[in-house]
Amino acid sequence: KQEVTQIPAALSVPEGENLVLNCSFTDSAIYNLQWFRQDPGKGLTSLLLIQSSQREQTSGRLNASLDKSSGRSTLYIAASQPGDSATYLCAVRRGGATNKLIFGTGTLLAVQP
Amino acid sequence: SAVISQKPSRDICQRGTSLTIQCQVDSQVTMMFWYRQQPGQSLTLIATANQGSEATYESGFVIDKFPISRPNLTFSTLTVSNMSPEDSSIYLCSFSGGFARRDEQFFGPGTRLTVL
Numbered sequence: 480k481q482e483v484t485q486i487p488a489a490l491s492v493p494e495g496e497n498l499v500l501n502c503s504f505t506d507s508a509i510y511n512l513q514w515f516r517q518d519p520g521k522g523l524t525s526l527l528l529i530q531s532s533q534r535e536q537t538s539g540r541l542n543a544s545l546d547k548s549s550g551r552s553t554l555y556i557a558a559s560q561p562g563d564s565a566t567y568l569c570a571v572r573r574g575g576a577t578n579k580l581i582f583g584t585g586t587l588l589a590v591q592p
Numbered sequence: 593s594a595v596i597s598q599k600p601s602r603d604i605c606q607r608g609t610s611l612t613i614q615c616q617v618d619s620q621v622t623m624m625f626w627y628r629q630q631p632g633q634s635l636t637l638i639a640t641a642n643q644g645s646e647a648t649y650e651s652g653f654v655i656d657k658f659p660i661s662r663p664n665l666t667f668s669t670l671t672v673s674n675m676s677p678e679d680s681s682i683y684l685c686s687f688s689g690g691f692a693r694r695d696e697q698f699f700g701p702g703t704r705l706t707v708l
Binding site for chain 1: 598625634635636637640682684686695696697698699700701702704
């Protein structure tokens with residue numbers, strides 16, 4: 480059974496710092512991995528999608544890496560801003576017809592001005 | 593990219609009643625999903641809804657409690673039946689962008705349900 484864990488559970492940093500969020504998964508047979516952002520009481524915003532054959536994806540100040548063999552992904556946020564404060568979720572998708580996402584536990588990020 | 597909306601955005605309901613949540617996507621999508629997020633928790637898949645067939649429910653979720661309709665390729669509803677305070681959660685609908693979007697998944701804004 481696939482399990483997805485995110486470390487740390489919460490993180491507080493001063494504005495301008497670079498930071499790394501971690502995601503680990505127990506079954507390396509994934510189809511892709513997706514990072515999301517969730518603001519309090521809101522839905523999810525897709526940030527980055529990495530296919531199983533890819534090593535990393537970049538969008539603006541965000542860079543996500545994937546090491547499928549070791550069951551790890553990282554989300555790197557450069558020059559953090561108070562507006563980056565949110566919960567960050569990673570999710571892995573199994574292969575096959577189910578197309579089901581398994582979500583991690585989330586990292587609550589607070590960027591202090 | 594497609595826009596996905598949900599109604600209502602929030603509701604406060606009495607124990608024993610039912611609530612139907614609507615999800616509308618502005619383009620046709622094959623697979624739609626319903627998730628639940630209990631307070632302080634991550635997301636759990638309730639069921640997968642395909643047009644023209646019965647929804648497929650995950651372990652721990654049953655059709656009598658969470659009936660789902662999928663009348664066409666842009667719309668789905670989830671009903672939370674005979675509610676109890678344990679049903680207080682955010683309910684999110686979602687769709688997969690399919691092959692053209694490399695199976696990227698998108699989520700609606702959520703429905704925040706409080707059961708008294």
